[in-house]
Amino acid sequence: MPIKKAIDKVPGGIMIVPLIIGVLIHTLWPKLDIELSGVTGSFMVGTSALLFAFFFCIGTGINLKASGKIAGKGITMLLVKVLLAALIGILINKVLPITGITSGVFAGFSTLAVIASFNAANGGLYTALMSTIPNREIDLAAYPFFSIQSGPFFTMLTLGIAGIGAFPWQALVSTLVPFALGLILGGLDPEIRKMFHPVGGALIPFFAFTIGYSMNFSMLLKSGLVGILMGIAVVFVSGFVLYLADRYIARSDGLAGWAASSTAGAAISVPVVIAEMDKSFKPVAQSATAIVATCVLITAILTPIVTMWYYRRLQRKGRVSKDLTK
Numbered sequence: 001m002p003i004k005k006a007i008d009k010v011p012g013g014i015m016i017v018p019l020i021i022g023v024l025i026h027t028l029w030p031k032l033d034i035e036l037s038g039v040t041g042s043f044m045v046g047t048s049a050l051l052f053a054f055f056f057c058i059g060t061g062i063n064l065k066a067s068g069k070i071a072g073k074g075i076t077m078l079l080v081k082v083l084l085a086a087l088i089g090i091l092i093n094k095v096l097p098i099t100g101i102t103s104g105v106f107a108g109f110s111t112l113a114v115i116a117s118f119n120a121a122n123g124g125l126y127t128a129l130m131s132t133i134p135n136r137e138i139d140l141a142a143y144p145f146f147s148i149q150s151g152p153f154f155t156m157l158t159l160g161i162a163g164i165g166a167f168p169w170q171a172l173v174s175t176l177v178p179f180a181l182g183l184i185l186g187g188l189d190p191e192i193r194k195m196f197h198p199v200g201g202a203l204i205p206f207f208a209f210t211i212g213y214s215m216n217f218s219m220l221l222k223s224g225l226v227g228i229l230m231g232i233a234v235v236f237v238s239g240f241v242l243y244l245a246d247r248y249i250a251r252s253d254g255l256a257g258w259a260a261s262s263t264a265g266a267a268i269s270v271p272v273v274i275a276e277m278d279k280s281f282k283p284v285a286q287s288a289t290a291i292v293a294t295c296v297l298i299t300a301i302l303t304p305i306v307t308m309w310y311y312r313r314l315q316r317k318g319r320v321s322k323d324l325t326k
Helices: 003-008 013-028 032-036 038-044 047-060 068-093 111-119 123-131 137-150 153-161 169-188 190-196 199-213 217-248 255-259 265-277 279-317
Strands: none
Touching (some): 003 013, 013 265, 038 199, 169 190, 199 265, 217 255
């Protein structure tokens, strides 16, 4: 039975499908984790432990010996995406309270939801798009350098610098520990990188389920419109800014910028982690999670469409970069 193929037909399916299953189970049996207890019950509420393992695996994939051109492109994309999320978050925080909008059509819209949605690109989608286009080796190799934005660290840093959240230094360090461990061990021993880096993708369905189990369907339905609009904004606002960065800073053709105009599935976990570190975000954590989940789905549909449209446009005009191989 081709279950994996069926899941892959859903945009962002490896994250979205388990998350929806978790939501469904929690909606129908909200105390199932208590009733089952033991190993299964602990798993159902064990998001943090699973995320530690996930970010460790992501860290092992960073190759610090990569060429300057690869590192330059990756770091450029990282900084631009994070700074854009920070700027938008700061502007929104000036007009909205920390709890965001609590009623009406845009209920659930908050600074936390915006920053979490804009902060991280969908790595699987990015690599899939770049893999289908010839001679994009540098674009592909650059991804690990900006994959670190998928975790909560940059969201916490942004919220703290903007004065939106208050996080002790220990909390900031704790979000970096798994990634740093992976980075160090993967750098010291290529066999560790070879062993653990591929495992990161396999962990996604597990922590996606646990995140879904913390939600219910009424919450998802309420966030629908806001999540859809957020997804559209992420694709066209971040896509255009990243296009400019890729073209004029990284000196490429801008295609990688549009390919990174999405929201990472791992970003769905960010509001929950942030709320654990700063309790003032507790009231908006669930609605922000639902909005980010919808945003992941929308960007997974729109980003490939926009990216391939732009690639065909480059081809027609003969502007596809020729120096994108290692």
